[in-house]
Every structure is written in structure tokens, then in C-alpha cells.
Amino acid sequence: MKRFAAATGVAVLASAIFTGAPATAAPGATILADTNRNGTADWADQAGKGRWTPNRGAIFLPNLDDDARRCKVTEEDLKNSAVEVDERLAACNDAQDDVLNGPQDAQDFAPLRTMPRNTGQDGTVSLAAGEGRYARLWVERAGTWISLGESGTLTAAELRKGARLGLEGRDVIRDKAVWNGTVTVTLETRGGRDSVQLRVAPLILQNDLKAPSKVVTSKPALPELGAGYDEFVTGLRSAMKAANLTEDALRAIPEVDRWFQDIFEPTTASMPGPNGKPHVVRVLLRSANYFPGMEWEGQYYPPSLRAAGRVAFSALRGPDVGVVQQFTTQRGPAVDDSLNSTGNYESLPPHRGHPLGRPLYGSTAERMPDPTFTTLIGSQYAEPVVIDTSWLAVGHSDETVHVIPARNPRGWTLMVADPRLALDVLRQATKDGHGSAPLFEGTSEKIKPTVDQVLANPEFLEQNETAARNIDTQLAVLTREIGLADRELVRVPVLFDQFTWQQLDAAALSASGRITHAQVEDLRDRMRAGQAPSTVYVALTAGIPNGISLGGGVFGAPDPHGPRVDGIDLFKQKTEQALKNTPVKLKWVEDWDFLHKGAGEVHCGTNAFREPTRADWWRA
Template sequence: MRHSANVDAIITKNDTAKMRVVNGEKLWTLEKGSVIEIMMNTPSTETNDAKVTVAYYGPGADAPIDKAGVYLTGIEISLDVDADRDGVVEKNNPHKASWTWGPDGQGAILLVNCDKDSILSRLEDGGDENVYNKEDLQDMSMMMLRTRGPEKLPTSYNLLLHTSASDSDKLEVFHSQNKQYSYVLGKKKLHYKIRYTGTTEHKFFVEGLCFPNNGFPGLLSINVSLLETMPEGIPETPIFKDTVTFRVTPVIMTPHTLEPIEVYVCSVKDNYLFLKQIKNLVSEANYKITICFEYVNRGDRWMQEEMEFGYIQAPHKGFPVVLDSPKEGELKDFPVRELLSPDFGYITKVALSSEVTSVDSFGNVEVSPPVTVNGKEYPFGRILIGSSFPTTTGRRMTKVIRDFLYAQKVQAPVELYSDWLLMGHVDEFLTFVPAPDRKGFRLLLASPVACYKLLQEKKRLGHGDAAMFQGLEMKRLTISKLLSTDSLEQENNYVQHCIDWNRDILKQQLGLTEEDIIDIPALFRLDGSGKALAFFPSMVNMVVLGTELGVPKPYGPIIEETCCFEENLISLLKPLGLNCTFIDDVVSYHRKLGEVHCGTNVRRKPFTYKWWNMVP
């Protein structure tokens, strides 16, 4: 047997094969049952430029009685992505066809192209089979097809880029040729024949169209195959395939403890004083504010309820996104009309109108700061959503949103019990604030018990005649009168039980201790249906801007010219380096069943930690 220098030949299945030298050449003697494995060690420069020859010798003969040979053409084909997640497309990474989590994980990452870089795109950029500008390309992940070999393929061979039917509606691929970008794979095209031109690189750009969701874990694969054309009527035969796998980036929501970038608030006809105080707070905290005026909000003031901010991220790029609530208020046009823009993505989930209730507003979606629970790390915190009591029927967040939040994986949701509230929102009884010690935050919980304890202490000190609601056009209520109202106390005993149920869940699911929780005085009343409303502006429903807090002014009993509820909150939070600014929201928000947090929204900086480095 002889072979060319650019061929490696290995003899297997015969331990008796022997090498001998004939006329200065090394020749292998093959026996019956010998198997020769032939491999090209370099690509060919011309078609059929390599050869393996087997000579047949008679017994004792030095000259062959016959010869058989095979001509070979070596072609190197590699479909490449950024599988090691460093922002560069490396060559033939051995892990490019799979995807693993963690700091040592491998596999490429795909952004969903949900921003709008061009006025020509109909809504978001993704899904319209066009590339309008270079900015749009930057939202995509690069994929390279590298080939080495002769200028032409042997007759009857073709290169084909392809994806599966199940993946085709979740991605689009564009081929870069002569500064033009052609749509080559997607819902309308499952495969694309590539013109082979020898040693070259083909650039492709891949965009995601769909976030992880129920039934779609986020993994997508693209293949390149070398096909041999068979006689007419017989399908092409694949003789080589290379595969790359992407994971679509999840949406990551941001907790109150991350640094703010921009505050959003509505201007309506009766919130002038509220708006002025919010603007002053944001200005003093040195953040940006965006005001949504009535021609857009159409009288809807509930900025928190309409949308939730987050971000998406790949190694080469990331940008903020806004998740639009399925609850269609008058603010419904604001996220898509005012926020969707270059490098600002938009996501919406549509539900049947009959399924949507008040718990689908995004005051019912909060995010904890990063926590560790029984050794399990949640570096992006956990999403908190309000639901019904486990043993009863009641309001639950609509399935399309719940499924979406669960499918993102990186912020494993925790379901709390909020159906006891009239609006049913978790932000009515909890919030998180930053802290310089312990876990880096405190959980603030509304507490009727803490409120009664504070009022009883003030009465014991001789302040029973101090009255609430001073300065408001409503009946004043003294401490003594409030404490003697049995029906109010019974209602708040019930509310405290509901909050305590959530307290236990939060301690267990977030790994908290009592030292991580601060009880904030609050009272509630029940309406005719048995649902709870804040009796006075609920101070936990605040906006958190770093160390500056915009807190609903509670109009508590005035003792020595100071509201005792305000004084108590300041004493609890000042040791953490937090400053409280009390904002009057009674007329414009509280009486309409909301508070400061309900009327504002905050876009925050992303985490520095990369989501692909965690293990869900």
C-alpha cells in the first residue's frame, strides 16, 4: 500500500500486517481481513490531488500482478460561532454543537432582535427579513462558515446551510455578500445552498425572534452539510455535517437595589403637586426623569402597572427592554410608542381579555436582590409574583405571563399570596431597600402589628389625643379612637395573618432571617367583598433611588409637630444610610387605590454578573 504525503493511512483489524522495504520504499503487507482507515491531514489544493494505491503480489513475487487505487480530495469545512463567549468567533470549537451553563460553560448566545434601529422597520427589527443598517447587524450574533480546499468541489457535491422546521420560526439568518445582506434561513427558508469558492470565509448574521417560553427552552441549532448528488430520483446523500447551537438570551428583571438610570412618571390633570415633588426628588438624587404627558397617557397615571423594565445580554452586546403588561390601560401605547427605539427593546405578551385581571398589572411583579438559599445562589435575585391562596380559588396572573417569567430560568419565580388585597399587588405590602451590611439589602414588610404597637406606645406616653389626617379634607382620627375601634383591629389581625404567610414564604425562598426584615407600620381596611385596602398611604409602596427614598406621606398622628409614622420610618432606615422624602399622594393616587410606587417606574443599570456564568 502506498499513499500521498498529505494522507494518513492506518491499518486496523489485523495485528499481523508487516512492513517491508522494496526498492527503498516502505510497503505494508496486508492479510485477509485488514482494514485501512484513510484520512487527509491537509486540505487539497486541487481536485483529486491525493492518492492511495494498493498493489497485489503473487507468492514470492517482487513485482505486483495488479494495482487498485483511490483518488482523494480533502476539503475542510467548519461552521463557527462564539462558543467560548468571549465576543470573538473562534475556529472549530469542539463544544460548539452543545450548550452548558456556568463559568466553564460553552455554547453561543443569541439576542432577540426586539429593538428598532430603523424607521423603515414595521415595529421591532426582528422578523421582517431585512437588514436596514449596521446598527441592526450589531444586535445579531456572527456565524462563520470557513472552507479550505480546491477552487471547485468535485462534480455532484454541494454545500447546504439548514435548520429544522421547529427552529425556523425562532431565528433568521442573513448572508453577507458584497456589502449586501441576504435573508437565507428562517420561517420561509429552511435551507440555503452555498456557492463553494475554495478557501474562503462566509459571514452570516443570526438574530433571535423568540424568547424562552413554555415549550421552548431557548436552544436553537444551525447546520451545514456536504451533500452528494445521486442519480435522478434518488435524494442527495449527506456525507458530512457540522452543527452549532445557540441559546437565546433570557430577559433579566432588575431589583430596587440596582442603581437607577431613569425615572418615569405621568402628568395628569390632578397630580401637579405629586409630580413636582417627584421631580425634585429625582433631581436631587441626580437621575434622569421622563414625564409622560396626557396626549400619550390619556389620563392613565399608573406607570408601574403598565410595564416592567429589564435587559438582555450577549457577550458582544446588550440593551434594555420593556415588558408590556397584557392589562390594556390607557397607557398601553407608551412602551411601544415612546420606548421602543435603537438599543431599547420591546416585548409584549397577549392574553385573552377575559383572562386578564388586576393581578396582571406589574405592581404585582417584583424582584428580590441577589440571594443564596441553602447553598443555592441566585445572582440575579428571584422574581416575586402575587397569586391566590393555595387552598382556594382566586385571581392568578395570566398564564402567558407566568409561563414567560418561569421560562427565563435565571430568576426562578416565587409565588406569594396577594389575592387578599383589592388590587392584589405584591408592592402593596413589600419592598426592598439597599443596606451596607448583611446581605446588602433589607426587606420592608407592611405590618399592622408594628403600627398598633407604635400607637399603643404613643398613647401610653400621653398622646392619645394626637390625630391622624391633619391637613386633609377628611375626619381626623385620634390614636385613642383608632385603638378602640374593634372592627378595624379585627380586620388588621386578618391582614397580619396574610402578611405573615408571605413572610414565611419569603424567609424560606429567599434565605432570609428576621434580622433581614424590617416591619413598617401600616393599617388596612376591608371593603364589602372582604378585600384589603390601605387605611392610610402605605409607606412600603415607595420608589427607591439608591439611598434616596420617595415615600408616601402617611398623614399619621402629629406629636410635637411631627408625624409619628414618619419619625418611626426615619429611625428604622437612617442607620442604613437611607434618606426618606415624604411625598403627598393622597388625592392623586392613594384615594384612587395606589401610591408612589404605583405611579412611578424606574429603569436601572444591569447586573455586572453575566447570566451564562450561573447554573439555574
């Protein structure tokens, strides 16, 4: 065991969370945790402590942050793509060792205490067999926190006075069929045996109704990747200013991979803290993007995880921010790595029957994400809503729908990409005598078809009807699961383009796009083999729902570059009309060259730390 002096802040915390000791000694062995969830461990926690339930039971945090910032990512780490390096980086956190990592580390412990009793012998405190992999016990002795590990001795003197203990979580629930998140702490003394059960806090996905405190994006690390970046970041900053976010709320991190939405998904975990205020930590779920060893242009590349995911360790992990990595290399043929990018993972806000909301992602039996990652997501707090995104080349749920605030009893609705509406706008333009208006004006596109040319292509019209039917299928699931009426949906114009496997060009979609060379090749192979749809789709005009919610109703939407009449973009106009009766305030962001041409939009190139969906989740 190692001893480490507790700082003043830890001592103050201990006095705040361990209260209510009786004036006389307890008649037998008694151990207490914060069973009634008021932030303290005292006699009021006695009832029901032996079995954790949703309504009553102590909670502990996964202590996976880096309070002392001791976990470093070196230049050598970044040069070495081996999976073993990623596993070592993921293993570094405050729960890795039996050391108090900085003065704030003990604040992540759940409080326990033994009640004073007269005894002349030592006692033991322990976790149930096998639970040491999920939690660690600590004892506070004269201002010093000491690790007991899975079990330890409490002296007779400590038992007479009443010992102050802490429980440190060492992991999250990864598969509730393997571990349901509970641990049992038992005190044994000559006077008897007593136990208390605690549960680790679930990882709750953020939802887009909550305001961000920090927005992150990439800053092109190579000049050739910077086309359109200045226009994009200028528009993003303008939208953030409209949402009253400060200049320093935006963090641009140098990175070759621009798809920050795709490399991690932020979640929060929380437990009752002193004075009734929840203690919240963030846990970033690194994407399960895994690339098997492969040959490319005569060179062999060994197995690796997505390199950009290491930014979660190198730039974002720190005090109250941890990282979880979950993936498997044992994948069936249906696993499509593009669906492992975390742009495919969103969160529906609270609604009837689901006070914490529900995860949302795209998957089918023929085209699915890493099953161990989806098991982790589904093991937290609610069954996910799963929609069919297999018809999309990228295959992410953020390509077609986005949560927005609404003036309805639920407080929110969905903005939906609607190809039929987009074609209706074009038909009305022709009817009004504006068929010669070009699409993509003001962009770097070499071919700018007119409205009449688009409408004269029956194959293109049928392709967009097919895309619309696929979106109908998604909406049938979403409206059924949420209870949304079709009239509540906010439909906005988006045109889609179709690709066959012969047309999928790895260079076009992956040089700066959301799909890597390996992912495109894999998709093409499975399309050839009939294991994926024979055609896939990407947004031809900017996918308007694929923007970023910035708080206060401000929505940073990608500029669609629809046809213009008298200087007015008809797609923008139709979107503004659709949102007229909502609290949404549109701010258009130019992302065409930087993101759209790579098969993504504003949402795909950003990520955010938002207010928790509900910090006091146990009261839900």
C-alpha cells in the same frame, strides 16, 4: 432575498467579532459561533459547540427592538381598541422582516462563521426544522447583509474564503415546554456536515438595588385627573435630585392611566459583545390586562387590552428597546385581571443559589394572574417566588414589601408594611398624652380620626391584626426562599382598611384607581360566589414600602400622613428609626391625592429603566 448595504459601523462590527481565521483551509465543513462567549467567533470556539450548556455555548438576542424607529403608532391606532391592533403593533420589530433596519440592526446579530476550505461546490447553511419561527440566518457579502431566512446557499467561493454569518433572534422563550430557547445551525458541504447550537438570552427582570437611568411617570391628559399631580412630581423630582439623577432623567408622558408601574415590566437581555463588553437590549413586558366584551351603563364595549399599555409601543420602543406582549383570552374563573398589572411583578436581587435573583409575584389557586404570562416569567432564568396577595383588593406584591440595600452579607433586605407596628405607635401616642392628634392632617380627607378614635374601634383593630397575619404568611415564604432572618427585616408602620363585596364601589376604586370598573365588578362577583376572599384590604395610611428606589440608597417614600406631635409625623419618625442602620436615605413624596386615594402609591405611578441585574449573566 433582499440586499441592503451595510453601514460603516456594521462593517467595523463584523471585523471585530469575526476573527481568528486560520491561514490554511479547514479539512472539512466547519461552522463556528461564539461558544466560549468572548465576543468573537474563531477556532477557540470549536470545543463543545454542538450542545449548548450553561457553562459553554453561544448566545443570541431576541431582536425585538426598533433601531430605525419605523414602527409607528398612529392616531387611528389609538382610537381603535381592537385586540387586532395590539397584535399588529406587537408584531412590528426588527425581526419582523428580512430587511436590515438601520445601521445598528446587525449589532443585534450573534456572530457565526464558516472556516475556509477548498471546495469546488456550493454548500448550504440551515436551521433545524421549525426553528425558522424563532431565528433567521444572515450572510455578509461584500459589505452587504443578506437574509437567508431558515436556510440558504453559500457559494464555493464563500466556502473557500470563509463566510461571515449572523443569527437574528425572532422571539423570546414564552413556554420552555414548547421551546427551550436553543436553535441549531448546520453547515453542509461536499466535505461533510457540521453544526453549532445557540440559545436565546433570557429576559432578566430588573431589581431595585440597581440605579435607574430613566424614570417614567404619567402627566394627566385630562384636567380632572390632575389633582395632586404637581405636588407629586415636585416631590419625585426632589428625590431624584438627591440621588444625583439629572432633570431629564424623568420623563412624564401624557396619559389618562396614571399607573405606569402596572402597564409594563422592564427586563434586559444580553449577549457577549466585542471587546468583552456585553451587548444589552431592553425588553418591556406589556401587562396581560385583558378585558372581555362587556356592557357598562347601557353601552357594549368589545374585548380589548389595557389601552395605556400601548404607550410601550408609541413612546418607549426604539433602538435597543423592544416590547413583548403575552396574554390569553382562554382564562379560567380564578384568573383576576388586577393581578395581571405588572405592579404585581417584582424581582428579588441575587442571593444564595440564585445569582441572577428571582421573579416575585402574587398568586393563589383561587386568585391568579394570566397563566401564559406567568409561564413566560418562569421560563426565563429562575423559578419565581410566589406569595399570597389574594387578601388585597388590588392584589399586587408591591403593596407590602420592597427590596432595600442593607449592611449584611447579602447586601439587601426587605422593607415590610407592619400594621401591628402602626397600632403600637398609636398606643404609645395615647400613653404619652397625644390621643387627640388626628390622622391624615394636611390631606384632602374630610374625616380625620384621632388616635383615640382609631384605637377605640375594636373591629378596625381586628381587621389590622388579620392584615398583619396575612403579611406574616407572605414573610414566611419570603424568608424561607431567600434565607432572610426575621431580625433583618425592616418593618414600617402602615394601617389597612377592609372592604366587603357590598362595600366595594367601582366608582371609588376605579375612576382614577388601580382597579378598573371591570376588575372591581369581577372581584365583587367572585367574592359573592365564594371564589375570592369575602373581604379585601387596601392601605389606609400611605403604604410606605410602596415607594421608588432611585439609586445611591435614596428611597422616595409616600408621605404617610400619620399623627403629628409637636410637628413631627410619628409614622415618619418610626420609619426613619427603623432605617437608621441601613444605607437607605429617605425622601418623602406627597402622593395622597394623585395616587394614594386611587389605592396606589409612588411606586405604582412610576416605572424605571435600571442598570441590568447582571449584564454578563452567562458568567453567573
